[in-house]
Amino acid sequence: MSLREKLAAKAGNIKVTAEDLEKAAARGPQAPRTAPGQLMHMQGKVERQANEIAQLRAELESARVSGGAVDVPIDQLHEVPGRRRFMPPEKYVELRENLRHNKLVHPVIVCPRPAGGFEIVSGHHRTDAYRELGRDHIRCVLGELSSDEADTGAFYANLMQSDLTDFEKFRKFDELLLRSPDKTQAAIAEQAGVPVSTLSEILSFRNLPPEVLSLLDSRPDLLGSNAGAELARATKDGRGDRVVEAVKLLAEKKIDQQQAVRMTKAEQVKTRPAASTGFKIKAGKATWCDVRIAKKVMRIEFRSEEEAEAAQSAIREHLEGLAKAASEDAKS
DNA sequence: AGCTGACGGTCAACACCTGT
Protein backbone atom coordinates (compact mmCIF):
# COMPACT_ATOMS: atom_id res chain seq x y z
CA MET A 1 0.00 0.00 0.00
CA SER A 2 1.43 3.37 -0.95
CA LEU A 3 1.77 6.21 1.59
CA ARG A 4 -1.04 8.10 -0.10
CA GLU A 5 -3.37 5.12 0.21
CA LYS A 6 -2.41 4.64 3.91
CA LEU A 7 -3.17 8.36 4.73
CA ALA A 8 -6.45 8.20 2.77
CA ALA A 9 -7.48 5.16 4.76
CA LYS A 10 -6.73 6.98 8.09
CA ALA A 11 -8.54 10.18 7.01
CA GLY A 12 -11.50 8.12 5.98
CA ASN A 13 -12.12 7.35 9.66
CA ILE A 14 -12.31 11.05 10.57
CA LYS A 15 -15.91 12.15 10.69
CA VAL A 16 -16.89 15.83 11.05
CA THR A 17 -20.18 16.05 12.92
CA ALA A 18 -22.61 19.00 12.91
CA GLU A 19 -21.51 19.65 16.51
CA ASP A 20 -17.84 19.98 15.40
CA LEU A 21 -18.82 22.52 12.74
CA GLU A 22 -20.77 24.56 15.30
CA LYS A 23 -17.80 24.63 17.71
CA ALA A 24 -15.44 25.71 14.95
CA ALA A 25 -17.78 28.49 13.89
CA ALA A 26 -18.03 29.69 17.50
CA ARG A 27 -14.21 29.78 17.85
CA GLY A 28 -13.93 31.97 14.74
CA PRO A 29 -10.72 32.23 12.67
CA GLN A 30 -7.76 30.93 14.64
CA ALA A 31 -4.33 32.51 14.60
CA PRO A 32 -1.61 30.14 13.45
CA ARG A 33 0.40 28.62 16.30
CA THR A 34 3.69 27.78 14.57
CA ALA A 35 6.33 30.45 13.87
CA PRO A 36 6.26 30.08 10.06
CA GLY A 37 2.48 30.11 10.17
CA GLN A 38 2.42 33.25 12.30
CA LEU A 39 4.91 34.97 9.97
CA MET A 40 2.81 34.15 6.93
CA HIS A 41 -0.31 35.27 8.77
CA MET A 42 1.39 38.59 9.75
CA GLN A 43 2.62 39.16 6.18
CA GLY A 44 -0.89 38.62 4.92
CA LYS A 45 -2.29 41.04 7.47
CA VAL A 46 0.29 43.75 6.62
CA GLU A 47 -0.40 43.25 2.93
CA ARG A 48 -4.17 43.54 3.48
CA GLN A 49 -3.65 46.75 5.52
CA ALA A 50 -1.33 48.20 2.88
CA ASN A 51 -3.93 47.42 0.24
CA GLU A 52 -6.66 49.02 2.32
CA ILE A 53 -4.55 52.17 2.83
CA ALA A 54 -3.66 52.28 -0.88
CA GLN A 55 -7.34 51.96 -1.71
CA LEU A 56 -8.26 54.70 0.81
CA ARG A 57 -5.55 56.89 -0.66
CA ALA A 58 -6.91 56.37 -4.15
CA GLU A 59 -10.43 57.16 -2.92
CA LEU A 60 -9.18 60.30 -1.19
CA GLU A 61 -7.32 61.35 -4.36
CA SER A 62 -10.41 60.98 -6.49
CA ALA A 63 -12.54 62.67 -3.79
CA ARG A 64 -10.18 65.63 -3.89
CA VAL A 65 -10.70 65.95 -7.63
CA SER A 66 -14.47 65.71 -7.26
CA GLY A 67 -14.52 67.92 -4.15
CA GLY A 68 -15.86 65.17 -1.89
CA ALA A 69 -14.70 63.44 1.30
CA VAL A 70 -14.05 59.81 2.30
CA ASP A 71 -14.75 57.88 5.53
CA VAL A 72 -11.38 56.82 6.96
CA PRO A 73 -10.93 54.43 9.92
CA ILE A 74 -9.91 56.56 12.92
CA ASP A 75 -7.13 54.13 13.85
CA GLN A 76 -5.41 55.04 10.57
CA LEU A 77 -5.13 58.71 11.63
CA HIS A 78 -1.97 59.82 13.40
CA GLU A 79 -1.12 63.04 15.19
CA VAL A 80 2.06 64.99 14.39
CA PRO A 81 3.50 66.52 17.59
CA GLY A 82 3.25 70.31 17.72
CA ARG A 83 0.55 70.58 15.08
CA ARG A 84 -2.42 70.38 17.44
CA ARG A 85 -4.16 73.64 18.23
CA PHE A 86 -4.97 74.51 21.84
CA MET A 87 -8.66 74.40 22.67
CA PRO A 88 -10.06 75.26 26.09
CA PRO A 89 -11.66 72.16 27.72
CA GLU A 90 -15.12 73.75 27.77
CA LYS A 91 -14.95 74.48 24.03
CA TYR A 92 -13.90 70.90 23.37
CA VAL A 93 -16.90 69.58 25.31
CA GLU A 94 -19.13 71.92 23.27
CA LEU A 95 -17.63 70.54 20.04
CA ARG A 96 -18.00 66.91 21.13
CA GLU A 97 -21.65 67.39 22.14
CA ASN A 98 -22.31 69.17 18.87
CA LEU A 99 -20.83 66.22 16.95
CA ARG A 100 -22.81 63.75 19.04
CA HIS A 101 -26.01 65.10 17.54
CA ASN A 102 -24.91 66.68 14.26
CA LYS A 103 -23.02 65.60 11.18
CA LEU A 104 -19.41 66.65 10.69
CA VAL A 105 -19.50 69.79 8.53
CA HIS A 106 -15.75 70.29 8.02
CA PRO A 107 -13.94 67.04 7.19
CA VAL A 108 -10.57 66.35 8.77
CA ILE A 109 -7.64 67.25 6.51
CA VAL A 110 -5.06 64.47 6.22
CA CYS A 111 -1.83 63.64 4.40
CA PRO A 112 -0.52 60.11 3.62
CA ARG A 113 2.35 58.97 5.89
CA PRO A 114 5.39 57.16 4.47
CA ALA A 115 5.07 54.76 7.43
CA GLY A 116 1.46 54.01 6.49
CA GLY A 117 -1.82 55.53 7.55
CA PHE A 118 -2.46 59.27 7.44
CA GLU A 119 -1.24 62.22 9.47
CA ILE A 120 -3.76 64.79 10.62
CA VAL A 121 -3.15 68.23 9.15
CA SER A 122 -6.14 69.83 10.82
CA GLY A 123 -9.03 68.39 12.81
CA HIS A 124 -7.34 66.90 15.90
CA HIS A 125 -10.18 67.84 18.22
CA ARG A 126 -12.85 66.57 15.82
CA THR A 127 -10.99 63.26 15.65
CA ASP A 128 -10.69 63.10 19.45
CA ALA A 129 -14.41 63.81 19.80
CA TYR A 130 -15.25 61.02 17.33
CA ARG A 131 -12.99 58.62 19.25
CA GLU A 132 -14.67 59.53 22.53
CA LEU A 133 -18.08 59.07 20.94
CA GLY A 134 -17.04 55.54 20.01
CA ARG A 135 -17.16 56.14 16.25
CA ASP A 136 -14.64 54.19 14.20
CA HIS A 137 -14.67 56.24 10.97
CA ILE A 138 -14.47 59.98 10.25
CA ARG A 139 -14.92 62.01 7.04
CA CYS A 140 -11.54 63.11 5.67
CA VAL A 141 -10.17 65.04 2.73
CA LEU A 142 -6.63 64.92 1.38
CA GLY A 143 -4.42 67.97 2.00
CA GLU A 144 -2.30 69.18 -0.89
CA LEU A 145 0.79 70.00 1.14
CA SER A 146 4.02 68.28 2.16
CA SER A 147 4.45 67.47 5.85
CA ASP A 148 6.60 70.59 6.40
CA GLU A 149 4.20 72.78 4.48
CA ALA A 150 1.37 71.24 6.47
CA ASP A 151 3.15 72.11 9.73
CA THR A 152 3.77 75.70 8.66
CA GLY A 153 0.34 75.96 7.08
CA ALA A 154 -1.36 74.61 10.19
CA PHE A 155 0.60 77.09 12.27
CA TYR A 156 -0.25 80.14 10.18
CA ALA A 157 -3.86 78.99 9.92
CA ASN A 158 -3.89 78.58 13.69
CA LEU A 159 -2.33 81.98 14.10
CA MET A 160 -5.38 83.54 12.52
CA GLN A 161 -7.57 81.84 15.13
CA SER A 162 -8.03 84.06 18.17
CA ASP A 163 -8.10 81.09 20.54
CA LEU A 164 -4.50 80.09 19.88
CA THR A 165 -2.62 81.19 22.97
CA ASP A 166 0.34 83.55 22.77
CA PHE A 167 2.56 80.94 24.40
CA GLU A 168 1.71 78.42 21.67
CA LYS A 169 2.51 81.07 19.09
CA PHE A 170 5.84 81.59 20.89
CA ARG A 171 6.70 77.86 20.80
CA LYS A 172 5.99 77.69 17.10
CA PHE A 173 7.73 80.95 16.19
CA ASP A 174 10.73 79.88 18.25
CA GLU A 175 10.82 76.55 16.44
CA LEU A 176 10.55 78.33 13.07
CA LEU A 177 13.45 80.62 13.96
CA LEU A 178 15.55 77.64 15.06
CA ARG A 179 14.70 75.75 11.88
CA SER A 180 15.53 78.76 9.69
CA PRO A 181 18.42 80.58 11.42
CA ASP A 182 18.92 82.72 8.30
CA LYS A 183 15.46 84.21 8.65
CA THR A 184 15.14 87.44 10.64
CA GLN A 185 12.32 88.16 13.06
CA ALA A 186 11.15 90.80 10.60
CA ALA A 187 10.87 88.22 7.80
CA ILE A 188 8.95 85.77 9.98
CA ALA A 189 6.67 88.55 11.23
CA GLU A 190 5.92 89.55 7.65
CA GLN A 191 5.13 85.94 6.71
CA ALA A 192 2.80 85.67 9.68
CA GLY A 193 1.20 89.02 8.93
CA VAL A 194 1.95 90.55 12.32
CA PRO A 195 4.00 93.64 13.23
CA VAL A 196 7.62 92.98 14.17
CA SER A 197 6.96 94.41 17.62
CA THR A 198 4.24 91.84 18.26
CA LEU A 199 6.57 89.01 17.31
CA SER A 200 9.32 90.49 19.45
CA GLU A 201 6.96 90.61 22.41
CA ILE A 202 5.83 87.03 21.86
CA LEU A 203 9.46 85.87 21.62
CA SER A 204 10.26 87.45 24.96
CA PHE A 205 8.65 84.35 26.52
CA ARG A 206 12.05 82.74 25.94
CA ASN A 207 13.49 84.81 28.82
CA LEU A 208 11.12 83.33 31.38
CA PRO A 209 12.54 80.93 34.01
CA PRO A 210 12.57 77.24 32.91
CA GLU A 211 10.11 76.37 35.69
CA VAL A 212 7.61 78.86 34.28
CA LEU A 213 8.15 77.57 30.73
CA SER A 214 7.38 73.99 31.72
CA LEU A 215 4.28 75.18 33.58
CA LEU A 216 3.19 77.05 30.45
CA ASP A 217 3.73 73.93 28.34
CA SER A 218 0.92 72.27 30.23
CA ARG A 219 -1.13 75.47 30.72
CA PRO A 220 -0.47 77.67 27.65
CA ASP A 221 -3.48 79.84 28.41
CA LEU A 222 -1.95 81.06 31.66
CA LEU A 223 -0.07 84.07 30.27
CA GLY A 224 -0.70 86.47 27.40
CA SER A 225 2.15 88.15 25.54
CA ASN A 226 1.79 91.42 27.47
CA ALA A 227 2.15 89.93 30.92
CA GLY A 228 4.57 87.33 29.56
CA ALA A 229 6.86 90.07 28.25
CA GLU A 230 6.66 91.96 31.54
CA LEU A 231 7.54 88.84 33.51
CA ALA A 232 10.37 88.07 31.09
CA ARG A 233 11.78 91.55 31.72
CA ALA A 234 11.52 90.99 35.45
CA THR A 235 13.39 87.68 35.01
CA LYS A 236 16.14 89.42 33.06
CA ASP A 237 16.38 92.01 35.84
CA GLY A 238 17.10 89.22 38.32
CA ARG A 239 13.62 88.83 39.75
CA GLY A 240 13.12 85.29 38.43
CA ASP A 241 12.21 83.88 41.84
CA ARG A 242 9.35 86.32 42.15
CA VAL A 243 8.21 85.53 38.61
CA VAL A 244 8.03 81.80 39.44
CA GLU A 245 6.08 82.57 42.60
CA ALA A 246 3.67 84.88 40.76
CA VAL A 247 3.02 82.36 37.96
CA LYS A 248 2.33 79.62 40.50
CA LEU A 249 -0.29 81.85 42.16
CA LEU A 250 -1.67 82.63 38.71
CA ALA A 251 -1.98 78.90 37.96
CA GLU A 252 -3.88 78.47 41.22
CA LYS A 253 -6.20 81.29 40.10
CA LYS A 254 -5.36 83.25 43.25
CA ILE A 255 -4.29 86.28 41.20
CA ASP A 256 -4.76 87.51 37.61
CA GLN A 257 -2.08 88.35 35.06
CA GLN A 258 -1.89 92.01 35.97
CA GLN A 259 -1.53 91.23 39.65
CA ALA A 260 1.21 88.76 38.77
CA VAL A 261 3.07 91.51 36.94
CA ARG A 262 2.57 93.89 39.86
CA MET A 263 3.87 91.23 42.22
CA THR A 264 7.18 91.07 40.41
CA LYS A 265 7.44 94.84 40.56
CA ALA A 266 6.41 95.26 44.21
CA GLU A 267 9.77 96.65 45.36
CA GLN A 268 10.09 99.01 42.43
CA VAL A 269 6.67 100.45 43.14
CA LYS A 270 7.67 101.16 46.74
CA THR A 271 10.85 102.98 45.78
CA ARG A 272 9.20 105.07 43.09
CA PRO A 273 8.35 108.66 44.05
CA ALA A 274 4.73 108.92 45.05
CA ALA A 275 3.50 110.28 41.74
CA SER A 276 -0.15 110.79 41.05
CA THR A 277 -1.44 108.19 38.59
CA GLY A 278 -4.57 110.10 37.75
CA PHE A 279 -7.81 111.51 39.00
CA LYS A 280 -11.41 112.02 37.98
CA ILE A 281 -13.45 115.17 37.81
CA LYS A 282 -17.13 114.64 38.53
CA ALA A 283 -20.10 116.56 37.20
CA GLY A 284 -22.68 115.66 39.78
CA LYS A 285 -22.36 111.92 40.31
CA ALA A 286 -21.07 111.14 36.84
CA THR A 287 -17.40 111.31 35.80
CA TRP A 288 -16.97 114.39 33.61
CA CYS A 289 -13.39 113.61 32.71
CA ASP A 290 -10.86 110.93 33.56
CA VAL A 291 -7.23 112.03 33.88
CA ARG A 292 -4.44 109.46 33.68
CA ILE A 293 -0.75 110.24 34.02
CA ALA A 294 2.16 108.05 32.98
CA LYS A 295 5.61 109.59 33.36
CA LYS A 296 5.53 112.79 31.27
CA VAL A 297 2.37 111.91 29.39
CA MET A 298 -1.03 113.03 30.62
CA ARG A 299 -4.25 111.69 29.08
CA ILE A 300 -7.60 113.34 29.61
CA GLU A 301 -10.70 111.49 28.53
CA PHE A 302 -14.01 113.28 28.16
CA ARG A 303 -17.51 111.93 27.70
CA SER A 304 -17.88 113.46 24.26
CA GLU A 305 -15.85 115.14 21.51
CA GLU A 306 -17.75 118.39 22.13
CA GLU A 307 -16.70 118.47 25.77
CA ALA A 308 -13.13 117.62 24.76
CA GLU A 309 -13.07 120.52 22.29
CA ALA A 310 -14.55 122.88 24.87
CA ALA A 311 -11.91 121.89 27.41
CA GLN A 312 -9.14 122.10 24.86
CA SER A 313 -9.07 125.91 24.55
CA ALA A 314 -9.22 126.37 28.31
CA ILE A 315 -6.32 123.97 28.78
CA ARG A 316 -4.34 125.68 26.02
CA GLU A 317 -4.82 129.08 27.62
CA HIS A 318 -3.71 127.72 30.97
CA LEU A 319 -0.68 125.91 29.53
CA GLU A 320 0.40 128.99 27.60
CA GLY A 321 0.29 130.89 30.88
CA LEU A 322 2.47 128.24 32.51
CA ALA A 323 4.94 128.31 29.60
CA LYS A 324 5.18 132.14 29.82
CA ALA A 325 5.84 131.95 33.55
CA ALA A 326 8.52 129.32 32.93
CA SER A 327 10.34 131.49 30.38
CA GLU A 328 10.21 134.54 32.74
CA ASP A 329 11.66 132.37 35.52
CA ALA A 330 14.46 131.32 33.20
CA LYS A 331 15.30 134.99 32.42
CA SER A 332 15.48 136.10 36.05
C1' DA B 1 21.14 100.71 8.18
C1' DG B 2 18.69 97.14 9.97
C1' DC B 3 17.22 94.58 13.97
C1' DT B 4 15.35 94.29 18.39
C1' DG B 5 13.08 95.48 22.58
C1' DA B 6 10.70 98.90 25.58
C1' DC B 7 6.94 101.62 26.07
C1' DG B 8 2.55 103.47 25.71
C1' DG B 9 -1.78 103.77 22.97
C1' DT B 10 -6.07 101.72 20.92
C1' DC B 11 -9.59 98.48 20.65
C1' DA B 12 -12.79 94.83 21.78
C1' DA B 13 -14.75 91.90 25.08
C1' DC B 14 -16.27 91.25 29.36
C1' DA B 15 -17.50 92.35 34.28
C1' DC B 16 -19.46 95.26 37.35
C1' DC B 17 -22.30 99.13 38.87
C1' DT B 18 -26.27 102.09 38.92
C1' DG B 19 -30.67 103.91 37.82
C1' DT B 20 -35.25 102.88 36.33
Add this chain to the structure above:
DNA sequence: ACAGGTGTTGACCGTCAGCT
Protein backbone atom coordinates in the same frame (compact mmCIF):
# COMPACT_ATOMS: atom_id res chain seq x y z
C1' DA C 1 -34.94 92.35 35.87
C1' DC C 2 -33.09 95.04 32.53
C1' DA C 3 -30.50 98.59 29.98
C1' DG C 4 -26.94 101.65 29.71
C1' DG C 5 -22.73 103.49 31.56
C1' DT C 6 -18.17 102.69 33.39
C1' DG C 7 -14.05 100.16 34.53
C1' DT C 8 -10.82 96.35 33.72
C1' DT C 9 -8.32 93.20 31.10
C1' DG C 10 -5.78 91.26 27.39
C1' DA C 11 -4.39 91.45 22.54
C1' DC C 12 -2.51 94.00 19.16
C1' DC C 13 -0.16 97.98 17.12
C1' DG C 14 3.10 102.03 16.19
C1' DT C 15 6.97 104.68 17.54
C1' DC C 16 11.37 105.33 19.07
C1' DA C 17 15.90 104.48 21.05
C1' DG C 18 19.73 101.39 21.73
C1' DC C 19 22.55 97.95 19.81
C1' DT C 20 25.30 95.52 16.34
